[in-house]
Amino acid sequence: MTTSCQSSSENEAYDVIVLGEGTGAIAAAIQSARSGANTLLVSPLPWLGGMLTSAGVSATDGNHQLDAGLWAEWRGLLRAHYGGADSLYTGWVSNTMYEPHIGEQYWQYLAKKESQLSIWTETTWGTITQEELWTISIPAKETTIRAKMLIDGTDLGDIAAAVGADYDLGMDAQSDTQESMAPMTSNKIIQDLTYAAILKDYGPDADKTIDRPSDYDPSEFRCACQHDCDDSSAHACDKMLSYGKLPRDKYMINWPKHGNDYYSNVVEMNREERAAEYQKAKAKTLRFVYYIQTELGYANLGLADDEYDTDDRLPYMPYHREGRRIIGLTQLQVNHLTDPFEHELYRAGIAVGDYPIDHHHAEYPDAPEIDFPSVPSFSIPMGSIIPKETDDLLIADKAMSVTNIVNGSSRLQPVIIQLGQAAGLIASMAAEQDKSPSELNVRQVQAELLKAKGYLMPYLDVKPTQPYFAAVQKVGATGILKGRPLPYQWANQTWFDPDSLVEIEVLYHDLLTFDQGFADLELLGKYLSQSQVEDIIQYACQLFDQDCQHQATKIIPYNLPVTRAEFAAALIEGIDLFSLKAIDASGQFINTTYDDE
Secondary structure (H helix, E strand, O other): OOOOOOOEOOEEEEEEEEEOOOHHHHHHHHHHHHOOOOEEEEOOOOOOOHHHOOOOOOEEOOOOOOOOHHHHHHHHHHHHHHOOHHHHOOOOOOOEEOOHHHHHHHHHHHHHOOOOEEEEOOOOOOOEEEOOOEEEEEHHHOEEEEEEEEEEOOOOOHHHHHOOOOEEOOOOOHHHHOOOOOOOOOOOOOOOEEOOEEEEEOOOOOOOOOOOOOOOOHHHHOOOOOOOOOOOOOOOHHHHHHOOEEOOOEEEEOOOOOOOEEOOOOOOOOHHHHHHHHHHHHHHHHHHHHHHHHOOOOOOEEEOOOOOOOOOOOOOOOEOOOOOEEOEOOOEOHHHHHOHHHOOHHHHEEEEEOOOOOOOOOOOOOOOOOOOOOOOOEEEEHHHHOEOOOOOEEEOOOOOOEOHHHHHHHOOHHHHHHHHHHHHHHHHHHHHHOOOHHHOOHHHHHHHHHHOOOOOOOOOOOOOOOOOHHHHHHHHHHOOOOOEEEOOOOOOEEEOOOOOEOEHHHHHHHHHHHOHHHHHOOOOOOEOOHHHHHHHHHHHHHHOOOOOOOOHHHHOOOOOOOEHHHHHHHHHHHOOHHHHOOEOOOOOEOOOOOOOO
């Protein structure tokens, strides 16, 4: 990509600037550079990786079977480092557990491979203005940086707020989101945050007990485990610790049950006010560490001396479960998750997730109770990361446009990595084409994400390594051959069933939903045959006025019923309906004809 902004002695110019410390920030920066944009990442912290590294939450929930893009690439490096996938399953809360500094090491590794990427760590920004370009002051460097595209990679949506983007905060009212389980009235209650700690086993004879905190009272943590507890549902204390067991005899302390969760709504506070609240959260974590060392008898477990170079050996940032949620081109609501194919948002998918709805409110017991529904795996539409009223800004972290309830699923970091990757790709394309993100060809964005091994649809039974992966993803995103959603425990599912036969009645319904022009197409029988595939492609070629010279159906054995994977591959090769019919960032079909880019 040709740099769209030329440098001068007064400022430094880029195509894309990413501001923030979050996991999505580094993913966005890497993908923006990979896509050809001259990219700068500015982070206030010394480490890359956000929650996965700087916050010490090195147990990654969700998307274990959805090997999407940078998430799978970074996780693959961890697996190779430790000796395979099983070597990361050291605790029972996650399939992917690692030492925070090793996780950061591999974000650094991926970033350093990109010649188009510059990174300024331990750097804060000042004023942000927008005329033709975004202009951002960097006081410590006595410089100004400029770019066509700006990406908010902060953990709480601070950049969006700073530039005046509208946002929601706290619990939504039923009347606003049409979510029947939401509270009747809105409020500003958010989920508990946690200041995690990484403990290290220094050996059976070691005593690493920290100084007794001045306000320590062991009753604060009563029933964190079975010690001094009459609650039969409390875990055994060794099981509580193994919850976050990491490789090399380390333990992540991020325990929600009478542990170190802490309530404070810091979102709209200034930096000084936040810092004061974080000190309180840190103090609670240190009290919990002292409780583990003394009351529970684990004096050999001390704060790790080879992770964070902070004075207290605690992480560089807290674990925020929730922050601002921008008002985007579209808002992902729980009804879209429970019945994905009854709505059109899945067509514009740019990331996928499979985690159930999970909120933490134990430290704020007055929060209204919500009966969370079971949901299948889901897609997040492109419109959720594009602010509705602010041009040339994208969201790369938890501040995406979702409801408070949906945030309980969408906040998981494998999803955030994908959203960051999508934001970086979109920003690069927008800068190159000199367009706003909302003006881009959504199908072109999705096609580029597929090339980057991203997912549009959350199909767990069709992997990126399979030859028909892209075809299945594209057909799925048209609504022709819909998936089979299935809520399932802590790893929800959607199945494409690639080896199942194509049922003509179901297919005909899907074709009509895609375009009423298929009404005169005649299909007889129960299962689709090769000749009928040829008929569908030829009919579609005439319907959409395409000159189709194809050999697509040769991949299908003659006179045998056609499987769903075979039909997807033949259809996309014969006539790419995915690219032919335009959609907007909310998945609605539109009549716009995009110029060839």
